[in-house]
Amino acid sequence: MNRPGLATACVAMLRRDLTLAWRRRGDIAMPVLYALIVTMLFPFALGPEDTLLQRIAGGVVLVTVLLAMLLALDAMFSSDIEDGSLEQLVLAPQPLALMLGMKILAHWLTTALPLIVIAPLLAAMLHLPGAVIPVLLLALLLATPLLSLLGAVLVALTAGTRRSGMLLALMLLPLCVPAMIFAAGAVAAAQQGLPWLAPIAWLGAAVVLAVVLAPLACAAALRIALDA
């Protein structure tokens, strides 16, 4: 009898979720298309005025990415609860928080990363100056994991309730305010030629905290959800 090491189990978990996402790759495209269309609506609604669009570009891209991530969030644990995979995961000899951490990582890779990849396109559609785009990408790279981690805790807490999608949005959006303020602050500072490192550093600190705590909270919440 040979027990798999932590690394083996983590790789197995990550590969499982990435394979599943690949088998349903149409679902990955949805948030991306949603973000594209929402961004496209702004010039139509506000008029193709360069200065106005430039001023709101950073904020619009950040909010659009946040809303697009919400679309895919509530599916994070639901299929695992329905088909009993979560029970098996809870009973596995591996630490549940670590395995859930891998699930969150897979979720971030399949939903947030494609959005970050198209973010320069979204920014260009709103005439954001090219020099600011690297700062926007850095802000997104730190803000999106924060949203995935916070979102995962709330998904775990609302697991098993009916119509959890709406409830999830109502609970998550207020929690996103600090991340939004720091990310938008960094982009705005860069746009005005001011130092932008401080808000980015705050985002980084928040991500580190969330990486440590969120999987533990998820594990506790899902154990309670299974107990019900």
Next chain:
Amino acid sequence: MTAAHTAVPLLEARGLSFLRQDEPVFAPLDFHLHAGELALVEGDNGSGKTTLLRILAGLLYVGEGELRWRGEPLQRATCVGEILFLGHQLGLKADLSPRENLQIAAGLFGCRDGVSVAMVLDQIGLRGYEDEPVRRLSAGQKKRAALARLLLLPATLWLLDEPYANLDRIGIALVNQLLETHTAAGGAALVTSHGAVSFHGGEPRHIRMHA
């Protein structure tokens, strides 16, 4: 059956019951299970058979009474990986093939010495369906894919909730044979079932549930 009557039972329940909204789901249970023994959990629909198995697996918390594992109070840390639970929900991902599902299980739980995923799939009767997505398999084949975990993963105690459901006559014989091999090798199993269980490895213990 040599290991059947060693002094300390593998699993022991004393006055075990489970409360749902302060109402006991089943009357207090006392039973013990030695290595090499099979126990049949019997009772009407709603008498708490599945609840009992979920408690033993560690998915539900013990309401009242006590559970002991090898003589010590049962704790997750001491029995983790030694108990294999197969519930109503099979724990298979519908978009993955039986082979991929088993590889994940092996990645989390480990596998027995000298056993491979391909061998297990062959033995459980899924040859030719190894790479078919589980969603395209019949109910009985899905059940077989889930049962393949019993052959692949190392565990001492099997908790099987209705393992015969959806299986054909050959499948039922296969489960009986799996149980015999497992108990003969010093393992133990708790099985809930309405169907006829023909077990040739000695008289199974009966646990009667009353609501």
